[in-house]
Amino acid sequence: xxxxxxxxxxxxxxxxxxxxxxxxxxxxxxxxxxxxxxxxxxxxxxxxxxxxxxxxxxxxxxxxxxxxxxxxxxxxxxxxxxxxxxxxxxxxxxxxxxxxx
Amino acid sequence: xxxxxxxxxxxxxxxxxxxxxxxxxxxxxxxxxxxxxxxxxxxxxxxxxxxxxxxxxxxxxxxxxxxxxxxxxxxxxxxxxxxxxxxxxxxxxxxxxxxxxxxxxxxxxxxxxxxxxxxxxxxxxxxxxxxxxxxxxxxxxxxxxxxxxxxxxxxxxxxxxxxxxxxxxxxxxxxxxxxxxxxxxxxxxxxxxxxxxxxxxxxxxxxxxxxxxxxxxxxxxxxxxxxxxxxxxxxxxxxxxxxxxxxxxxxxxxxxxxxxxxxxxxxxxxxxxxxxxxxxxxxxxxxxxxxxxxxxxxxxxxxxxxxxxxxxxxxxxxxxxxxxxxxxxxxxxxxxxxxxxxxxxxxxxxxxxxxxxxxxxxxxxxxxxxxxxxxxxxxxxxxxxxxxxxxxxxxxxxxxxxxxxxxxxxxxxxxxxxxxxxxxxxxxxxxxxxxxxxxxxxxxxxxxxxxxxxxxxxxxxxxxxxxxxxxxxxxxxxx
Numbered sequence: 292x293x294x295x296x297x298x299x300x301x302x303x304x305x306x307x308x309x310x311x312x313x314x315x316x317x318x319x320x321x322x323x324x325x326x327x328x329x330x331x332x333x334x335x336x337x338x339x340x341x342x343x344x345x346x347x348x349x350x351x352x353x354x355x356x357x358x359x360x361x362x363x364x365x366x367x368x369x370x371x372x373x374x375x376x377x378x379x380x381x382x383x384x385x386x387x388x389x390x391x392x
Numbered sequence: 393x394x395x396x397x398x399x400x401x402x403x404x405x406x407x408x409x410x411x412x413x414x415x416x417x418x419x420x421x422x423x424x425x426x427x428x429x430x431x432x433x434x435x436x437x438x439x440x441x442x443x444x445x446x447x448x449x450x451x452x453x454x455x456x457x458x459x460x461x462x463x464x465x466x467x468x469x470x471x472x473x474x475x476x477x478x479x480x481x482x483x484x485x486x487x488x489x490x491x492x493x494x495x496x497x498x499x500x501x502x503x504x505x506x507x508x509x510x511x512x513x514x515x516x517x518x519x520x521x522x523x524x525x526x527x528x529x530x531x532x533x534x535x536x537x538x539x540x541x542x543x544x545x546x547x548x549x550x551x552x553x554x555x556x557x558x559x560x561x562x563x564x565x566x567x568x569x570x571x572x573x574x575x576x577x578x579x580x581x582x583x584x585x586x587x588x589x590x591x592x593x594x595x596x597x598x599x600x601x602x603x604x605x606x607x608x609x610x611x612x613x614x615x616x617x618x619x620x621x622x623x624x625x626x627x628x629x630x631x632x633x634x635x636x637x638x639x640x641x642x643x644x645x646x647x648x649x650x651x652x653x654x655x656x657x658x659x660x661x662x663x664x665x666x667x668x669x670x671x672x673x674x675x676x677x678x679x680x681x682x683x684x685x686x687x688x689x690x691x692x693x694x695x696x697x698x699x700x701x702x703x704x705x706x707x708x709x710x711x712x713x714x715x716x717x718x719x720x721x722x723x724x725x726x727x728x729x730x731x732x733x734x735x736x737x738x739x740x741x742x743x744x745x746x747x748x749x750x751x752x753x754x755x756x757x758x759x760x761x762x763x764x765x766x767x768x769x770x771x772x773x774x775x776x777x778x779x780x781x782x783x784x785x786x787x788x789x790x791x792x793x794x795x796x797x798x799x800x801x802x803x804x805x806x807x808x809x810x811x812x813x814x815x816x817x818x819x820x821x822x823x824x825x826x827x828x829x830x831x832x833x834x835x836x837x838x839x840x841x842x843x844x845x846x847x848x849x850x851x852x853x854x855x856x857x858x859x860x861x862x863x864x865x866x867x868x869x870x871x
Contacts, residue, residue, distance in 0.1 A: 336588045
């Protein structure tokens, strides 16, 4: 489940980052990008690579937030009841590790 | 704060039988299969990989034939050179790919998935290695069940070693499309690869190893966007891999010499070969499922069994929904391939391809950008002459040098001040030329005036040939 969630976050963002990377660096030449007023000194290859990971990071943050908001507050917050005492249908019921101590 | 909240007297609630939402993946051990479709798949594996691994080593015009040179921002594809400004061709290429996919899917389902997709191709190659090292399905299952022994360790080590070598070679080839591969090869041999080159070889290698060695059908089931929506492109006339239940059922095992029809059995001997060969582990006899990648391994597997039993082939075959219902013959099925939907897709596809080819052929290999130097609008407002400074960026996109002549027109008495002409622009390079334009104030109608630069470029090795001409508009501003 955790792995699935990780794939949900990392994989769509990877695709989105690839598209963003291609479009952005087609239009903007890394050698002409300003960096706080001065020239971005890195090699083009480094800029492309770092740029890709930045795009990936941003897109992944968005995917992660989507995953986060998909869960109700009951799933995220601590529950005062021990696991077996939780009502049927409670998402934390079967998860012993999630019980509060 | 940390005091645990004790449940007062919550009555014990009987545990309802709960199921996780996701089934745990069962490792699939596909059995090797031989037959027509397996041969087709191997043909595609060899063709695509010959192209992928071989292409970067070819040379053209004293450079790598296919090189996506990100460092100098130019893409070389045989005789063509693409600049970032040519991104429209990339868009067109993507549209062509998408349309081809629609067309193939409408005609015969997931042909791409089953025969040409890199995921299928590399999985096939990785499974081939696995089979050579560990043996076929049963041997592999047995090996995985036995506790770790020297033999098991050796087999696993050899398999993963071979996988890693192939994956690294794939990563190296991939990077070789972006860095000249001969240079990269020398760097690898002397262990002097750049940090990013090393990184991307490992990254792509790892992705290949992970996807083809470990993830396999899960990529198709959970990660592929196309797999999710491809069935909307199906219609009742789409050729899909189908089990013929009318012929096969009721299934059941029987001896070869038994008169099974008298026993009320269908043609399916329930040998489960079709399930064993399936790379996604489904049973095609349950009907079309989204996991089916259309590889046709079950057709090959079943046909072999039918041959052995002496039954006609094709209990599992390519057929259409309508054909199954209406018992169409092959001829009628093939006739339905040329239905309006397919004809329209084909027509649109050809239209796009032809339009792209024509524009590509007529592409002028000379691009000009005019930038007016804003800080340099000159002379006082009462001078009889108005001067503007421009920077002309001349891009010579071809692999031959060009001698360029620039002229200006649009206003009566306009003059151009420029370095001695013609100006040589080296092959596949761009050059910025600063020019000063001067015009008599008397002939200007307005504050901003339309002028145009004409750039003519000739091939210095063929001085008599017709020049390339580009006209670029600009504005002359009077203070």
